Amino acid sequence: MNWFREIGRRLWALFHRNQFDSDLQEEMRLHRELREQEEIERGLSPQEAHYVAQRRFGNDLVLREKSRDVWGWSWLENLVQDVRYGSRVLARNPGFTVVAVATLALGVGVNAAMFSVINTTLLTPLPYKNPDRLIWLGTRHPRFNHPIPVSGPDFLDWKNQNHVFEYMTAMDVNGGATLTGKGEPEMLPGALVSTDFFKLFDEKLELGRGFVEGEDQPGHNHVAVLSYNLWKNRFGSSPNVIGNNLTLDGESYTIVGVAPRLAYPSRVQFWSPIVIDTQRHPRGNHYLRAIGRLKPGVSLREAQAEMSTVASRLAAQYPDSDKGVGIQLVSLKERFVQYIRPALLVLFGAVGFVLLISCANVANLLLAKATKRQREITLRAALGAGRFRLIRQFLTESLLLSSLAGGLGSLVAIWSLEVLRALKPDSIPDVNSIHLDLRVLGFLLAITLLVGIVLGLAPAWHASRLHLNESLKESGGPGLAGATGVNLRNVLAVAEIALSLVLLVGAGLMIRSFARLLSIDPGYDPKNLLTFQISLPDSRYPTHDRVVAFYRDALERISALPGVQSAAISNMLPPFGTEIDGPFYVEGHEPPNLNEAPDTYYDPISPGYFQTMKTPLLEGRYFTEQDNSYRSRTVIVSETMAREFLGGHGAVGKRINIMGIWLEIVGVVADQRFFGWDHDVGPVTYIPNARDAMSGMAFVVRTKIDPMHVSSSVRRAIWSIDKDLPFTQVLTMDQRLSQSFAGRRFHMMLLGFFAAVALVLSLVGIYGVMSYSVAQRTHEFGLRIALGAEQRQVLSLVMRQGQLLTFIGLGLGLGGAFALTRFLASMLYDVHSTDAVTFAVVSLLLIASAILACYVPARRATKVDPMLALRYE
């Protein structure tokens, strides 16, 4: 307990410093006076006695200092002193202080903002219980290079044959449904899930219950759990919704519960039990997502091993569908972030560079200032300030600077996140949950301190190498700068150029790949196209004929509308769509096993689809109304399909087999870009929609006027056939395209912004170094001019120095970019990460800007008045 009281006594002393001091002084004075008196009594003269007492007592000041040190607060007093002095120094140079603080605040702020994105997206676990044990399971299929969903029978076997999962649940997220009977019909995204779905996530429901066993049987499955948002928006958060009815796709569902606020998946509005119908969806029909919760203590690796065993057992048992099929396990978190992680890390690296450059800039300013303060520093050193004390003084000043920058930087971070939220980039999941938490503040504090220390060390190191004598002897004017200062500043300028070149190359690559993307021929004309989705409920459109009749009727009515040129439907719609695909083979190339057959996307369309999309016909003919029947056996294939599987030209007339039926190719059309422009085009087979009537279709309407202007008359036309049909994704094709580019454009813009900031900062840096160097050499230039040097010669003298720095920086930067841009590779499209054109263009840009930045100080050098310069001495 004594140490505790000791701290108390020390604190007491801290707060009673004045009394402490005066007590000590009084005590010591008494001591000396008593001694003096005694000496006088011994017979010394008062003067001698005074002297003896002084001598025996020792140095009063030093002793008092020592006593204060004992209480352990002298460091604090020194600190206060340093801070006061530092503040005065900063206040005396407001221009410098503002520039330095603003530069650093920008660097620190964007770093904190970027870190908070990473913190929320990558570092924070999923907001569910036991997030580490939640696993996503996918099918690894020999025909695909990415994991695909699982079939119903396979899922049931996975679930029943493993011993590592506590729960495993299937989910069909295509289970959207139309809500009617409550205002306008609305298409609600929904998920059909296994009955233990809510048990798997182990979250308490907001209201009511999750599903129970047996509700996954036909006839018992008309129960629903509402999402928190649906409950709030459509039901006014009423606690009495449990037991009420919900009309989905014209059928009545009983509401049994309300999901917790954060439920998986976040965009879903309702959950219903899934009925796994193994007759209708046999093995090989991959449509389910599988999620499992590991038993406690089971590792992902163990689970993967167990599931692989299950997979090989199934492959042996059902070779027709499961041969070569594996199971891939990924943690749910990883599944969420695996696509965004590379982009975030690249951007984080970019802001790190920005911070480094801004530090280099400020360090340059500090160094220049330190040189100006050389005499002050030397004087202080001569008066007895130790090297450590001087370094501490510099550190205090730079920490003061970085703390100001850190404070301002937190505002920059908050503001950046505001901007980020306003931009709402699709590529970053759940942008609204990004916020500054303690971890971000810790990060901010850490980089602020780090920046302060690094910045302080540069001038401190410089000052500690001063030679007292030489410095004191120097004249008051700008004499010869310490060579070390100049060298360090040059090094910093070179580093800035190198760093910003790396960023510029990164941004250049992104811009170039974006330009590549925009210049791709999408295979259709995106101008003046209105698109929307319609999904017909099975309950009211139970038969093939009813579905076909609806779409025929709808297309007729829409085509007749004023402003509309033509209308068509397609199951898949570029640039992103749902995918239906399956194995096929060409006549004469039958594979031994369907799993080894090639794969084609499969797209039912109305006959006028290509004309409406303006997709060029390469061979044969388009569909006609005669093709559009249930008995039709004609297909059109895409260019890629023809090239890869049908020997290029002459595909028309060949026959392919899909699902056991022989179909004749009547035409070949240009490739359309599905699934985003940056995806490689796959082979597509188009069939007339009346042959395979699907209830969910996308409409494309070619308009003569602004597509959005016809959207309401199109709506009315559809509702005149069926007033309970909802529209989803009513967008022009241009809007769909810009959505599909949003993530890429966002990353490009961010990286471009950071690169621009870096460029500006480094130009300011090189400008500063050159200006300083010209100012230092005023005398020399005056002399040269006086001796007959021409302006041109002086100009080139300075420019050469600047160019030397630029080229060294350029060389290092190119090396760095060469080494680092490979991390960008996954974000690039059709541009190699060491693309020579980009490297060259960016280098030229940097050289040109650097020359400009050097030119201004170089001009100044030629304007030196020789008389003035010489008299300066």
Place this chain on the structure above:
Amino acid sequence: MHQDEIPPGTLYLLILKALARGGELHGYEIANWIEQVSDEVLQVEEGSLYPALQRMLIRGWVTAKWGVTAGNRRARYYRLTPLGRKQLEVEVSQFERVVQAITRAIQTA
């Protein structure tokens, strides 16, 4: 008269001993006591008592209280705490150990 610097580290010991003998003493009295009992052999730089006293205050070995001297002057009187008394024993035994060791070293010719 020949005077010796006190061996380093023994200042606390001497102050503690002074206070243990004398009860309440102020700085000057402590200095005089040390000088007198050592027959003026041990010479303290008198001022150095004060940083030492400060440290002992922090450690809680002594307490201080302002009082009045016989000559009617304000002085700060130090007094040993129980903790200080314990510390004295520690210091004494430590010192004796060191002295014995040194003595042995010297006598081993």
